[in-house]
Amino acid sequence: MNQQPAPPRAELISRKNFWPFLLLTTLFMLWGVAHNMTDTLLAAFKRIMSMTDFQTSWIQLAFYGSYFCLALPAAIFIRKYTYKSGILLGLGLFAIGSLLFYPAGMMMSYGFFLLALYVLAGGLSILETAANPYILVIGPPETATQRLNLAQSFNPIGSVLGVFLSKVFILSQLNTAEAADRVNMNPEQLKAIQAEELAGVVSTYVGVALFLIFVWFVIKVVRMPVASEIVEKDGIIAGFRRLSKNKNYVRGVMAQFFYVGAQIGVWSFTIRYVMAELDMMESDASDYYLASLVLFALSRFLFTALMKFFKPSLLLALSAFVAILLSFVVIYASGMLAVIALVLISVCMSLMFPTIYGLAAENLGNDTKLGGSGLIMAILGGALITAAQGQVSDISGNIHLSYYVPMICFAVVMYFGISHYFHKPESKEKTMAL
Numbered sequence: 001m002n003q004q005p006a007p008p009r010a011e012l013i014s015r016k017n018f019w020p021f022l023l024l025t026t027l028f029m030l031w032g033v034a035h036n037m038t039d040t041l042l043a044a045f046k047r048i049m050s051m052t053d054f055q056t057s058w059i060q061l062a063f064y065g066s067y068f069c070l071a072l073p074a075a076i077f078i079r080k081y082t083y084k085s086g087i088l089l090g091l092g093l094f095a096i097g098s099l100l101f102y103p104a105g106m107m108m109s110y111g112f113f114l115l116a117l118y119v120l121a122g123g124l125s126i127l128e129t130a131a132n133p134y135i136l137v138i139g140p141p142e143t144a145t146q147r148l149n150l151a152q153s154f155n156p157i158g159s160v161l162g163v164f165l166s167k168v169f170i171l172s173q174l175n176t177a178e179a180a181d182r183v184n185m186n187p188e189q190l191k192a193i194q195a196e197e198l199a200g201v202v203s204t205y206v207g208v209a210l211f212l213i214f215v216w217f218v219i220k221v222v223r224m225p226v227a228s229e230i231v232e233k234d235g236i237i238a239g240f241r242r243l244s245k246n247k248n249y250v251r252g253v254m255a256q257f258f259y260v261g262a263q264i265g266v267w268s269f270t271i272r273y274v275m276a277e278l279d280m281m282e283s284d285a286s287d288y289y290l291a292s293l294v295l296f297a298l299s300r301f302l303f304t305a306l307m308k309f310f311k312p313s314l315l316l317a318l319s320a321f322v323a324i325l326l327s328f329v330v331i332y333a334s335g336m337l338a339v340i341a342l343v344l345i346s347v348c349m350s351l352m353f354p355t356i357y358g359l360a361a362e363n364l365g366n367d368t369k370l371g372g373s374g375l376i377m378a379i380l381g382g383a384l385i386t387a388a389q390g391q392v393s394d395i396s397g398n399i400h401l402s403y404y405v406p407m408i409c410f411a412v413v414m415y416f417g418i419s420h421y422f423h424k425p426e427s428k429e430k431t432m433a434l
Contacts, residue, residue: 013138031128031158034162044282067376074089075129075369094120097116128376149300248362251416252360257380270288315355320413320417323413330400359420
């Protein structure tokens with residue numbers, strides 16, 4: 001009996017698209033820099049302007065609120081033009097928002113800083129709305145989730161770089177004077193200290209802006225592949241109607257909302273948590289945040305490799321379950337044990353965003369761009385859930401208890417992983433027929 005040869009394994013990316021793919025992964029790294037520099041700003045502004053945890057969470061509200069507001073306009077723009085046009089628009093706003101830190105610093109206005117972050121994050125929203133689905137469609141659909149995980153593996157490299165830049169140029173420049181000390185200072189002395197601290201924030205963001213302008217020109221002149229995706233002609237409303245009937249997609253958007261809320265909440269308060277547990281200043285405590293991101297980066301490459309042998313949905317459910325267990329340790333333990341558990345949560349989180357995105361976007365066909373905007377809009381969870389976690393910390397006076405918030409979020413992610421794992425093939429066919 002003749003044995004049939006095994007079908008050829010789908011390639012991850014073709015040779016002709018390798019260099020454009022590599023350039024796209026650079027963008028994933030760049031928004032990693034922005035995200036995690038923003039996370040450290042909570043600790044920085046808490047000291048500079050003597051704010052509560054809830055007040056500093058407005059940084060994330062401005063940042064991720066912009067994601068929510070700009071994702072749908074970005075999808076409409078990309079549907080009308082091209083993925084490359086969306087990338088250039090996003091990079092441009094990213095650079096402009098970074099440059100706005102200069103006048104914000106000159107005015108020493110928290111509100112102006114929030115505006116600068118809103119513009120910056122609007123650029124990131126457009127950039128991610130374009131780049132994530134672009135990665136999915138420039139190669140074989142069989143390896144789309146794995147390809148997105150590989151591209152997203154460069155995101156935490158940017159995250160590590162972002163925290164390093166913040167540690168060296170922002171957090172290390174903070175004055176040791178606590179809120180109580182600043183209340184007793186005369187206005188001129190306080191203003192001088194704040195101006196010196198804000199100078200570190202401003203110079204770092206302006207430096208990033210100059211690099212972004214260089215990258216914008218590189219992408220402008222490079223030929224990018226044209227995605228083989230046909231846009232539906234029946235409008236946005238009809239597209240959302242189709243997506244709303246896709247149970248897997250709806251569950252994916254819900255999981256993404258809660259995951260991003262968990263990730264931003266865990267990371268935003270890591271420095272504060274370590275300071276409280278190990279009696280450290282911001283600069284030293286940021287080393288543990290940096291360790292979290294290094295593990296996050298290494299684990300993403302590991303999970304991408306594991307996807308050759310295990311279903312992504314199974315890995316997603318298991319990692320969420322372990323994150324729940326680690327959250328219990330963070331809440332109820334203390335000292336170094338609690339800090340280690342907090343750092344290890346990042347290992348579990350490393351595969352979640354790209355895997356949720358890839359699984360939710362399965363079989364969306366011509367609605368991939370529009371579906372991508374919904375998954376990026378779900379990043380609003382980073383604003384709302386982080387604010388809720390900040391409120392829990394302020395009201396209870398216990399930052400430990402605030403980690404109940406991300407723990408609940410991980411339970412939602414686990415539900416999506418399990419539901420997708422048992423998702424029936426015929427449901428996918430039905431989705432494609434919508």
